[in-house]
Structures are given as C-alpha cells and as structure tokens.
Amino acid sequence: MITRISFAALAIAAGLSGCATTAEDPQSTSATSPSSSSSSSPSSTGTGTRSGVAPGTAVPPSSTGSGSAAGPDLKRSVYFEFDKYDVKPEYRSLVEANARWLKANPRARLTIEGNASEEGSREYNLALGQRRAESVGKMMTLLGVRSEQVEAISYGEERPRASGHDEKSRSENRRSDFAQR
Numbered sequence: 001m002i003t004r005i006s007f008a009a010l011a012i013a014a015g016l017s018g019c020a021t022t023a024e025d026p027q028s029t030s031a032t033s034p035s036s037s038s039s040s041s042p043s044s045t046g047t048g049t050r051s052g053v054a055p056g057t058a059v060p061p062s063s064t065g066s067g068s069a070a071g072p073d074l075k076r077s078v079y080f081e082f083d084k085y086d087v088k089p090e091y092r093s094l095v096e097a098n099a100r101w102l103k104a105n106p107r108a109r110l111t112i113e114g115n116a117s118e119e120g121s122r123e124y125n126l127a128l129g130q131r132r133a134e135s136v137g138k139m140m141t142l143l144g145v146r147s148e149q150v151e152a153i154s155y156g157e158e159r160p161r162a163s164g165h166d167e168k169s170r171s172e173n174r175r176s177d178f179a180q181r
Contacts, residue, residue, distance in 0.1 A: 072101045072110060077175040078136050082119070085131040087139055095136060098178055099143040106146070112136045113177040114154040115161075117170035122156060129154030129176075136176045151181065 078091040087095060102108055114133030116125035133152035141147050162169035 071180055072098045072108070072178055074178050074180060077177050078132075079171065080132055080174045080176075082117075082170075082174065083128070085128065085135045087135055092139075095139050096143060099140045099145045102140065102145045102149050103143075106149070109149050109151070109181045111151045111153055111179045111181045113159070113179055114152065115159055115173055115175050115177065116154075116157050117173040118157050118160070118165070119170065120157075125156035126154050129156045132174075132176045 073094060076094050078087055078094060080086075080088070098110065102110060112133040114129030114131070114136075116129045116132070118125075120128070130152065133154055137147075137150040137152045140150050157173070160169075160173045161175070162172040
C-alpha cells in the first residue's frame with residue numbers, strides 16, 4: 001500500500017515538473033555508418049514526443065539525466081534515417097538515460113517498439129521496425145542492462161505518428177518508442 005502511494009506521489013511530481021522544448025540545429029547531426037543499405041534521404045535530427053512534438057524539436061532530459069524517479073523517459077523516441085537502423089549519436093543520451101534507469105530498477109521491464117514509414121512492403125517494414133527496436137535494445141545491453149529487461153517488437157508501418165505522405169511525416173514515423181511493460 002505504501003509502495004503504491006509512493007509511486008503515485010513520484011509520478012505526480014514528475015508530471016508537474018514538466019520540461020520546456022528548444023529547437024535543435026538540424027545541421028548539428030553527425031554522419032553515421034550505413035547499417036542496412038546505401039540509400040538514404042534527409043530526415044529529422046531531433047527527438048520527438050508521443051504528444052506530437054516533431055522530430056526537429058529537442059526535449060531536454062530530466063535534471064538527473066536518467067528519466068524521472070518514477071520511471072523511464074517514455075516521452076522521447078529514437079529516430080532513424082530512411083532504410084537505416086543504426087542509432088545516431090544524438091540519441092545516445094536518451095538510450096543511456098533509459099539504460100541507467102533499468103539498471104537502477106532491476107525488476108523493471110521496457111518494450112522497444114520499432115516503427116517504419118509507409119515506404120516499402122508491409123513485410124519489409126515489419127522487419128525494418130524489428131531491426132530498429134533490436135538496435136536500441138542491443139545498445140542498452142551493451143550499457144549493462146540485462147537482456148530480459150528489454151523486449152524489441154515491431155509495428156512496421158501500422159502505428160504512424162504522422163499521417164501525411166510527405167517526407168516530414170515519413171521521418172516522424174521512422175522511429176523506436178520506449179514503453180514500460
């Protein structure tokens with residue numbers, strides 16, 4: 001009973017703290033090595049949130065840098081280039097923050113949900129979404145998270161964040177999301 005009350009109080013405190021958003025310089029991205037094919041196209045460079053903040057907007061991590069005390073940083077996503085599944089350097093701090101939280105909470109579990117844009121067949125997009133989720137999960141295990149704490153799943157193109165058919169919408173759909181299980 002006390003644990004539920006403590007957890008609820010921490011969740012409320014984390015929700016009330018909020019965070020401001022700042023625009024990120026799209027020219028500040030680093031080149032990454034190709035991981036699945038040689039084709040690429042420009043995509044977003046920042047982090048987004050489940051509440052609809054575009055990938056070009058950075059959301060600063062919490063003051064501890066490891067998500068809130070009540071849970072992992074579920075509001076931010078890891079975005080990918082077209083037809084790629086390697087984690088770009090600008091998302092390393094987000095993955096590290098969630099890894100630190102999991103290591104501090106050994107009974108906790110996260111699901112990493114891989115997503116793809118509408119380009120490609122349904123089967124290809126499911127496989128690409130799986131590779132994206134697995135690449136984030138692998139990075140977390142390399143940071144010391146136990147593999148049983150992380151599950152990688154794919155939704156392919158089935159859960160788009162943006163419904164448009166332009167490059168901006170497609171870039172918002174090329175992502176991996178964190179979900180607590």
